[in-house]
Amino acid sequence: MKLASLKSGGRDGTLIVVSRDLARAVQVPEIAATLQAALDDWAVLSPRLATVAEAIEAPKVSTINGMPVFELDMAQLAAPLPRAFEFVDGSAYLPHVERVRRARGAQVPESFYTDPLMYQATSAGFLGPRDPVQVPSEDMGIDLEAEVIVVTDDVPMGVTPEAAARHIVLVGLVNDVSLRNLIPGELAKGFGFLQSKPRSALSPVFVTPDELGDAWRGCKLHRPMLTHVNGEWFGAPEAGVDMQFDFGQLVAHAARTRPLTAGTLVGSGTVANQDTSLGASCFAEKRTVEALETGAPITPFMRDGDVVRIEMLDADGATIFGAIQQRIQV
Incomplete structure (x- = not known):
C-alpha cells in the first residue's frame, strides 16, 4: 500500500491512503489521523489500512468507510512524516x-x-x-x-x-x-x-x-x-x-x-x-x-x-x- 499526508491537519498532516497509480486518495480518520499515529500501533492498524488500499483500486469507487475518494494533488501534500522522532x-x-x-x-x-x-x-x-x-x-x-x-x-x-x-x-x-x-x-x-x-x-x-x-x-x-x-x-x-x-x-x-x-x-x-x-x-x-x-x-x-x-x-x-x-x- 501507499501512504501520504495532506498539509491540512496541523504540523503532522492528515494521513491518506493513495492508489497505486498515485491518482486518487482517501482519508482514514476511523483508523489513524496521522502517519505517526499509524506507526505507533502498526501491527494492529496496518491490516486495516491495507484493506482501504485494496478498496481504492476498485473501478469507480467514490467513497470508502464513508469518506470521499478524491483526486490526488501533489502540491497539497506535506512530507509523509512532516516531523519524525529520529x-x-x-x-x-x-x-x-x-x-x-x-x-x-x-x-x-x-x-x-x-x-x-x-x-x-x-x-x-x-x-x-x-x-x-x-x-x-x-x-x-x-x-x-x-x-x-x-x-x-x-x-x-x-x-x-x-x-x-x-x-x-x-x-x-x-x-x-x-x-x-x-x-x-x-x-x-x-x-x-x-x-x-x-x-x-x-x-x-x-x-x-x-x-x-x-x-x-x-x-x-x-x-x-x-x-x-x-x-x-x-x-x-x-x-x-x-x-x-x-x-x-x-x-x-x-x-x-x-x-x-x-x-x-x-x-x-x-x-x-x-x-x-x-x-x-x-x-x-x-x-x-x-x-x-x-x-x-x-x-x-x-x-x-x-x-x-x-x-x-x-x-x-x-x-x-x-x-x-x-x-x-x-
Missing part, C-alpha cells in the same frame, strides 16, 4: 566515499567496509515534495542528495540485522539537502554536521516493502535513482548495486546501543555506483568525478531558481513514490 542517515554506497577520498589523496579506512558510516540528521521538520529549498546564500554550496529511506516500527536495542529487517515497514525517497561549503569547517571541529544540513524533503508517498515486488530483495531497493536538474538528466545509478550495507544492517547499526522509536527514518546515503556513466545523485559526486578526470571540478553547485526532480520508476516506467520536485530559493 532520522539517522548512513553512507552505504562506498564508491562515493572512495572517489571523494581519492580526489583529496586520502585512503578509505578498512573499518568503513565493515562498520557503517552514520550520523544523526535533522528530523524536526521535513519539506513536502513540492516545497522550495530555502537557503541563505548560494555561497554555501547548495547540493542535492538523492537517497532511499526506510521507516521502522519500534526496534529493540541490540537487534540483529536479520531481525532489524523485519522492523522495516515503509520505504521512500529523500532529498538530503547539503550545504557543501559549510561541511569542511564543521567536520574540522570533530563534532559532526549542524548548519551544513538544513531540512530535507521526502517523496510524496511512502510504500510498504511488499508493494515493491521483486525490486525489494536482500533488504535493498533494486531500481535506478533518477535525478533531473533544470529538466536535464543528471543521473540514474542503480540503488541496489554497490550498496555495501543493506537496510537491515543499517537499522541494526543505529539500534546497537539504544532502541529506535516507531517512525524512525534510516537513510541509505547518496546512491552511487562504480560505473560513473550512470551519472550521479549529488553535485559533490559529479564534481569529484570531474576532478579525477580533468584535475578540477567543472559543474557548479545549485543556484537560485534551479529545479531538482528526484524519483524512481518501476519496470513499466510508472513512478513508484511520486517525484520530489523542488526549486532552490535564496
